[in-house]
Amino acid sequence: MDQFGPRFAQIYGQGETPMTITALTRAAHVEAMEAGWDDALYSRRLASVGVSQAGCEVAVIGPDEKRLPAGEIGEIAVFGPSVMKGYWNDPAATAAAIRNGWLHTGDMGAMDEAGFLTLHDRSKDVIISGGTNIYPREVEEALLTHPAVAQVSVIGRPDPEWGEVVVACVVLEPGATADAKTLDDHCLTQIARFKRPKDYVWLEDLPKNAYGKVLKTELRAVHGLAERSSSSS
Secondary structure, three states: OOOOOOOEEEEEOOOOEEEEEEOOOOOHHHHHHHHOOHHHHHHHHHOOOOOEOOEEEEEEEOOOOOOOOOOEEEEEEOOOOOOOOOOOOHHHHHHHHEOEEEEEEEEEOOOOOOOOEEEEEHHHHHHEOEEEEOOOOHHHHHHHOOOOOEEEEEEEEEEOOEEEEHHHHHHHHOOOOHHHHHHHHHHHHOOOOHHHOEEEEEOOOOOOOOOOOOHHHHHHHHHHHOOOOOOOO
């Protein structure tokens, strides 16, 4: 904002309803920046994807497909003329994605009292450990604030006792060093103890597609073959 001025806007959409779900306008960016990072309300709004766009109804729903109260995390659903009619020649996938006219995005998020939507993760990436939902994005954002960490992707590994445990696939900055204890200690300053990784996979790079998106499916398939540190206690 300081360098380029009030020209940033953010739009959230999917291929199934492109560029149409929510928007964080230039005015909202300016208002939040003027309030300052110390203002909890506006710092949260800058981390959001804004409010629903005209002609599009957005809801955060629970497993029973009922709307959740403000602040609760659930699946984001969208209704409106921009929503696709269906997937080409795939009625089963269409029926799973569109129910009662609502597109179930597979994205998890929460909406505040003013309608600002914050994304948390993809539903298929949520780690359920000991019956508790852990959102990989929160753990990734904590680890990325460590100066030695260049890239990170967090996945769940099946575990007989906990159901799943948190595993962090980490790429260090060139020449940097860090071990599991160092990153554990760093995580504990930012997130709850039960959310921190139980194991670390050290990689030279993360697998990505042509758009630069990390391929978590590939990480899940191969991470067990990579060199790992000893598990955290």
